[in-house]
Amino acid sequence: MGNFDLNIDRKNTKSVKWDMAETLFGSTDVIPMWVADMDFKAPKEVNEALMERARHGIYGYTLADDELKDTVVRWNKERHQWNIQPEWLSFSNGVVTSLHMAIQAFTKPEDGILIQTPVYPPFYNVIKAHNRTIVKNPLVFEDNYYTIDFTDFEAKLKDVKAFILCSPHNPVGRVWKKEELEEMAKLCVKHDVLIISDEIHGDLTYPGFRHIPIASLSEDIANQTITCMAPSKTFNVPGLAASYCVTPNLDVRGKLDEAFNKQGFNNQLNTMGQIAMQAAYTHGATWVDELTALLESHYQYVKESFEKHAPELKVVKTEGTYLLWIDCSGLGFDAKGIREFFINEAKVGLNAGIDYGEEGSQFMRLNMGCPRSTLEEAVNRIIKAVEKRR
Structure with missing residues (x-):
């Protein structure tokens, strides 16, 4: 293809x-x-769908309808064995935008936000932009491989309100194992720390490795997690600005959507971003x-x-x-x-x-x-x- x-x-x-x-x-x-x-x-199917839409020639306000939501649901079930519900979805122009919204909605100035370093630079920027406090759980680098220091991880959780997980991890290339995800999630639930999981690279795992959405592990973990995903890295369409959050917890989702609304985002995607997402998730496996x-x-x-x-x-x-x-x-x-x-x-x-x-x-x-x-x-x-x- x-x-x-x-x-x-x-x-x-x-x-x-x-x-x-x-x-x-x-x-x-x-x-x-x-x-x-x-x-x-x-x-090819993505480009053809975009060209077909362009031939229509009208680019009015575009609805993120049930067909798109069902397509996202189906993709996650088939690729990640994750059964999500259409109503759990909130649409956004990008994962970093969603991180900003989540930090604003669920933390206050000076609150601690945990990250696992070295990590994607916007994580630092998101925390600093809202006057929150960066708390680091440095990954352990040994034998040319990165792992998690869980003793330090739990110690740091006691002083934070949220944890931004990078899964798979950018830049170190780890696809976290189920037991690693379970331990992180268990500790976040224990200390009542919100998990904001950036899973934008989740589709890009090498043969023999499988991405596991952390929210798929259990209902308790799902209720404490906002998962940020997108077709942008997978299908090379980041310029079309289309992503989504999966938030099973109704109260959490309501607060997140309220934060989006306060910034003028109304849970819609631009026309071409929506077309690309639909085509990619339908034909791109x-x-x-x-x-x-x-x-x-x-x-x-x-x-x-x-x-x-x-x-x-x-x-x-x-x-x-x-x-x-x-x-x-x-x-x-x-x-x-x-x-x-x-x-x-x-x-x-x-x-x-x-x-x-x-x-x-x-x-x-x-x-x-x-x-x-x-x-x-x-x-x-x-x-x-x-x-x-x-």
Whole structure:
């Protein structure tokens, strides 16, 4: 279904990833592998549905109707074995927007919000923007793999009102095991801490791994959880601004929807975002399977290439997403030096690990959501730059 080998020129399309590269990296010859969108066309059925809607030519207010809700319900049942109800859904223009709404609705200024670092930078921004307090439960990095310090996790829960879970985790690539999710959830219920779960990468797990929505574990956990999901990362449609929250608890959902309404959001999606969500969740299953198999092969290629030719760089064991977390401590630079090495010497534009928290100061994040030829060019540039440093 998907033509993942097709090289598409994205320059001069108002692409944040490509058209901001010179501004961010100070050069026109840097391969941009940073912001989290992919260089693949969306599934054919998505593009055809959007073109058909455009031929209609009228873009009035669009209803998030029962058909769309039933499609979302069906997708989650088939992909994640999660039985949700249509009335649990609230629509939003993005997961980060939903995080803002949840923080406003359920916490007060100076309240503690728990995050597991290193983690997606908007988590920090959301907490700071509303004058809440960042509380960290640093992930444990050992044997090139990240796990949770549950003793610290429970200790920190005593001083927070909410926990923002990243599942699968961005940037470290963990697909949390059932027992890990159960332990986190059990402790949040015990200490009456709201779980706000960002599961935007949930569809992108490698063969042999399965995303488990934390709210699917039990009714008690579901009643204490707001789950934020979207087709945007899965099908490469983030510019269409369409996401949703799943909130089984009626009281919690009511407060969340009230927060949206106060900011002028009325539980509707833009016309094209809704069309894309409907088409992607209706026709995209095989496309996703092909994509995740490709991403797993990309991961293995980068990992093995660095092991063989640039052992100073270690790709952290990854179980999902199109993002690779690379341990660069073997280069012997500080955080600024690592970033400058990749930009000025390797000519590849990655995300600086320090942006994900101080725990990421010796790391970089590489977006491998691109054709193999682009990935190979970037990897070869990095290897040559490492070799020149020896």
